[in-house]
Amino acid sequence: MIEVRGLSFSYGDFSVKDVHFKAKxxxxxxxxxxxxxGKTTILKNVYGLLKPEKKCVFIDGRNFHSMSLRERAMIAGYVPQSHHPPFPYTVLDVIVTGLASQLSVFESPRKEHYDKALEKLRLLGMEHLRDKPYTQLSGGQIQMVLIARALVQEPKVLLLDEPTAHLDFKNQVKILGVVKKLTREEGITAVLTLHDPNLASIYSDRIALVKEGRIRAIGKPSTILREDTLEEVYGIPVHILEFDGFRIILPRAEVI
Ligand SMILES: Nc1ncnc2c1ncn2[C@@H]1O[C@H](COP(=O)(O)OP(=O)(O)O)[C@@H](O)[C@H]1O
Ligand SMILES: [Mg+2]
Known part of the structure; x- marks a missing residue:
């Protein structure tokens, strides 16, 4: 369980103000x-890549930002929006970097570390990529490898920033399906950011609507995804259709 109790942060001309949420x-x-x-800014503050005004992130009741870096890395994993290593490391090498906090400065990863990396690749059905240079992967494959890298420490909480950005339809569905499966089967708590309300509608247990650095509403997709709230947040007129228990959001585009 992760709980954020009043997160505030300022870049100067942009601020995140008093963000509260819980995820089980x-x-x-x-x-x-x-x-x-402000979605990325919120997620970076939660993970500690940016420093919020006060230590307000609790995981299983413990103050996350008061823990050592090593402990933090074992409790929460972060999947950035993009990641470009400068060298053509193999996929397995990239995943092993997720264990860096468990190794001392002069220590090289050993077989047990590579075994863990392989186990996570297998879990995601990507074992065949193990020796491929990371620089030769497709967008969807890169996202999978970044998820495997975050999973290698067996975190309780996974933070994913726009995991579907730049992916085609099939890969969007595949990545969000994997995230859902990890929460269901491994009991992981996933906090992710998305800008597409339809993907959020299908894959989220709960949604927090973010506008101008604040959470405007939080709750189940069926209560949050309403025409008036979406129009307020996105600033365009929308229609909502109900189909098979899902809400489908359509822009009410003017035909010119
Ligand atoms: N490093 C930075 N320095 C100053 N302002 C930033 C920086 N990164 C992001 N911002 C600003 O913060 C605001 C929110 O950005 P971001 O959190 O990336 O939004 P989102 O992820 O929702 O697209 C934007 O106005 C952006 O320009
Ligand atoms: Mg972002």
């Missing part, structure tokens, strides 16, 4: 909002 074990919580609304 096995839950997918999505921060949904337009470009520039």
């Amino acid at each position: 074990e096995g839950e997918v919580l999505t921060l949904l909002g337009p470009n520039g609304s």
Whole structure:
């Protein structure tokens, strides 16, 4: 269980103000909002890549930002929006870097570390990529490898920043399906960011709508994804259709 109690942060001309949310074990919580609304800033503050005004992130009741770096790395995994290593490391080598906090400066990864990396690749059905240079992967494969790298420490909480950005339809579905499976089968708590309300509608247990650095509403997709709230957050008129228990959001585009 992760709990954020009043997260505030400022870049100067942009601020995140008094963000509160909780996500339970096995839950997918999505921060949904337009470009520039502050989703990445919130996620980086939660993980500690940016420093919030006060230490306000609790995992299983413990203050996350008061823990050592090693302990933090074992409790939460972060999947960045993009990651470009400068050298053509193999996929397995990239995943092993997820264990860096468990190795001392002069220590090289050993067989047990590579075995763990392989286990996570297998879990994601990507074992065949183990020796491929990371620089030769497709966007969907890169995202899978970054998830495997975050999983290698067996974190309780996984933070994923726009895991579907730049992916085609099939890979969007595949990646979010994997995230859902990890929460259901491994009991991981996933907090992710998305800008597409339809993907959020399908894959989230709960959604937090983000606008101008604040959470405007939080709850189940069926209560959050309403025409008035979405119009307020995205600034365009929308229609919502119900189909098979899902909400489908359509822009009410003017035909010119
Ligand atoms: N390093 C930075 N320095 C100053 N402002 C930044 C920096 N990174 C992001 N911002 C600003 O913070 C706001 C929110 O950005 P971001 O959190 O990336 O939004 P989102 O992820 O929702 O698209 C934007 O106005 C952006 O320009
Ligand atoms: Mg972002």
